[in-house]
Structure formats: structure tokens, C-alpha cells
Amino acid sequence: EIVLTQSPATLSLSLGERATLSCRASQNVSSDVLAWYQQKPGQAPRLLIFAASTRATGIPDRFSGSGAGTDFTLTISRLEPEDFAVYYCHQYGSSQTFGPGTKVDIK
């Protein structure tokens, strides 16, 4: 099983700041099968990024994804109020696993 590790567990930032979230895989993951989701309390997750760097339909361009192999990054260029949430990475190339999540909260 491919284990995904996310860091940090919590990221405390202010509005307008840049957020950098890391996802590390225990084995190589094809960039084609790495996604990022945003989840707010009481809601289903929302697909942000797929294929490591492709924004899903309707996702603002302040969200960007990058990386390859075992190291992937989600960047939010300037935090807006609606961006404070939990973010999960997800690989779907070898069975499917999710990372434990990074909570982005207001400093």
C-alpha cells in the first residue's frame, strides 16, 4: 500500500498569506494519479487538483499543484476567508489512499 504523509498537520496563516502544503508518498506515484481535495466541516470533500497540477473545473487560479515521484505540493498563493479548511492528497494509481490531511486555520 502506498502511504501518503502530509505536512504540516496544521498550518496557521493570515489572510493574504501564501500556503504551502506537502504530500510525500512512500513509493513513486505517477503524476497522472495524484489529486488534492478541500474539505470544510460538515461538507463532502471538493476536488481542487488532479493529475498533480491540473485545476478542476471552477477552481480559482490561486490554487496550484506541483511535484512528481514521491513529493507533491499544493500552493494557495493568497489565502481568502473561504480557504480555511482541511486539505487531503489522494493517489489512485496503486489501489487508492488518502493522506491524513493538513488543516489550514486562521492565525
Add this chain to the structure above:
Amino acid sequence: QVQLQESGPRLVKPSETLSLTCTVSGGSISSSYWSWIRQPPGKGLEWIGYVYYTGKTDYNPSLTTRVTITVDMSKNQFSLKLNSVTAADTAVYYCARGSGRFYFWGQGALVTVSS
């Protein structure tokens, strides 16, 4: 726009079978793969498995001995059965469209395993 809605018992006794159905509206179930994902209270996400309209399935290796996912094209629904449940199976169960890239999700159904 595709919409998904989970339905089924919200309370299941230990050792019994958890059964949920996802009803798809706004699109045909024959157009895609369909998945179940769960989330224990306060914890992260776990993929359970998916079904294609042909009946082809793939399951999480950690659950494969207990899980069955089926599709009913006549009703535009797909279903989850998880047997021999324990308290560890208490979770919000989501249905979603796709086999890995999940654009559309149901609202989720909290299923509690308790006597």
C-alpha cells in the same frame, strides 16, 4: 449536473451488515465508475471501492473480504454492503462518481455501529 444521494439505515448492530444505496440523478449510471468513500468522525478519508456499470469492481485490500458494491442500472443506483461490522466501521459514508478523480459527491450518511 450529476447529483448523488445516500440512503439506508443509520444505526447498525455489531456483527451485522451495513447497507447503503446511492441514487444518481442528472446523469446515467452507465456513463462512469461509482465509488464509496468513508470518514470516521474527526478522522481522514478511506476509499472503500468502486463499481463500473458492467459490474466490474475494485476494493480496498483492507476491506475486500467484507465489502460488496453492486450497480442497478434500472434504478440508476449503486449499493454498498459491508458485513461483520464493528464500532470501527462507524463513519460518514460518501458515494461519489469516478474511480479516482472524484468531482461529484453525495452529502454523506453517518452510520453508527452500536448495540
